[in-house]
Amino acid sequence: MTTLPSSTRRKLGLVIDLDxxxxxxxCVVSCKGWNTENYGAPLSDQDPYGAEPSGTFLNRVHSYEVQPDDGTAQLVHxxxxCLHCDNAPCVTVCPTGASYKRQEDGIVLVNEDTCIGCGLxxxxxxxxxxxxxxxxxxxxKCTLCVDRIYNENLPEVDRVPACVRTCPSNARHFGDLADPDSDVSQLVAARxxxxxxxxxxxxxVNKYLPPRLKDRLDRTEEIDVLAPFxxxxxxxxxxxxxxxxKALDKI
Amino acid sequence: MHPAPSIIAFSTLSGLGFGLLFWLGIGMPGSTGLVAFVFFAIAYVLAGGGLIASAFHLGHPERGLLAFTQWRSSWLSREAVCAVATLIIMGLYAVGRVFFAADWFVLGWLGAALSLGTVFTTSMIYTQMKTVPRWYSPLTPALYLTLAIGGGALLAGQVIWALGLLVLASALQLAWWWQGDRAFAASGTTMATATGLGHIGTVRAFEPPHTGPNYLLREMVFVIARKHALKLRIIAFALGYALPLALLLAPFSHWIGLTAVLCHIIGILTSRWLFFAEAEHVVGLYYGKR
Structure with a gap:
């Protein structure tokens, strides 16, 4: 049914640390690797080795340059x-009921057997x-690796989305954002x-943690504890x- | 947004077709027999042909019947239900007109209301898109409805109504363009809110996630021919509104009427092409594009 649940018991989602x-x-590679051979249709590529490669990805990494009014530019990856929105506009527009949000954990999914591919x-x-x-x-779309997180055939450490499991810098965190005591909720509150x-x-549901304040190399005197000595x-x-x-001063 | 030819043809032609069905439903003209048959045939070719054209853009048209199930939440589903209900009701009404010279006016008025409902639901598919600020306006359904009824009046030979409605539609078209050109800025969605990085400084897209194109860029960030937008607007306005109005004021003949209808269709097709080509989706901000 493409009406949204009034509330969900849990709000599983990601917290992404931009710092x-x-x-x-x-995460892009592991997402594509896991999701092309598990839940639903494979994530196809068109012309993958040709002049204009293109393909389906559930997760993509942009890079932005942020220029503060004062100071040097920062690069933010x-x-x-999918942010698994509570008020997901993608769900209600679906004419067939293929798109839905789960009441038990808030994950937004597509039933590929009833999707007519209208693109709305x-x-x-x-x-x-x-x-x-x-x-x-x-x-x-991102399934939050619904076929991993509840999968008892996997070791417990692997029961998180593929992107979270693979992230080498611990920038991705998975958990229940409806529970204020969960690790992810505490992270969101602290940061x-x-x-x-x-x-x-x-x-x-997904939250982004903003980059922490950067050191200012042009203002090192403010933070240099040895400067007085x-x-x-x-x-x-x-x-x-x-x-x-002195000679030049006198000329 | 990507201007899919099937969707442009659908929204223009079926809008006209349902507009004509509206006038036939309320008995203007109240013709019977062969003349009524020709009128209904034109309306069904336009409305039904448009619907079939719209099925061409589906990935899985064979599952199309499922689209009738979610009328409680989805405007696209409501449109499908309305369109089929209109075609069935007006089909029955047409039987009375063509074969029995009868005016089953309850069916006719119901069909007329459903015709307008179909055009309205079509327009709401676009109007509901908060992600496309240009469409997210009450002017969008107003323009769609006025165009459908006005174009329908043109086809139904209701010259006085056609004159008034086309004048109104042209004013709505200008107002829609005017508000549309300001809608994106007024929406408040910027690269700063998209990335949440605005509190640090000015955000600029540094590197996209991939070197090639993707579905999102092809579908939502269609930029081809935007530079010709003003010329195309002039063409759309001249052919869609000004010329048909001038022809309607001339002494009536069927050839002049036909020319007016063809001009109108070409003009509205152009304006509908711009409706998509000029529409900017907020996802473009993630790519530093509009």
């Missing part, structure tokens, strides 16, 4: 996948989280986790340079 993400794209849900998503597979002609495009009213005894040059300085 520690190094932009290695390992920005992984983006991808239009409704502001985040670009849904991609129509060009080979299977059905809508693909000021934020919603993307809050004005769109989608109420995303290393105060220069003179700021006048000595020897030949001292003579040159």
């Amino acid at each position: 520690t993400c190094v932009g290695c794209h390992a 920005f992984p983006k996948s 849900c991808a239009w409704a998503c502001p985040y670009g989280a849904r991609e129509m597979d060009a080979a299977a002609k059905v809508m693909k 000021g986790g934020m919603d993307l495009m809050p004005e769109q009213g989608t109420a995303p 290393l105060a220069p005894v003179t700021d006048q040059p000595k020897g030949f340079l001292g003579w040159l300085d």
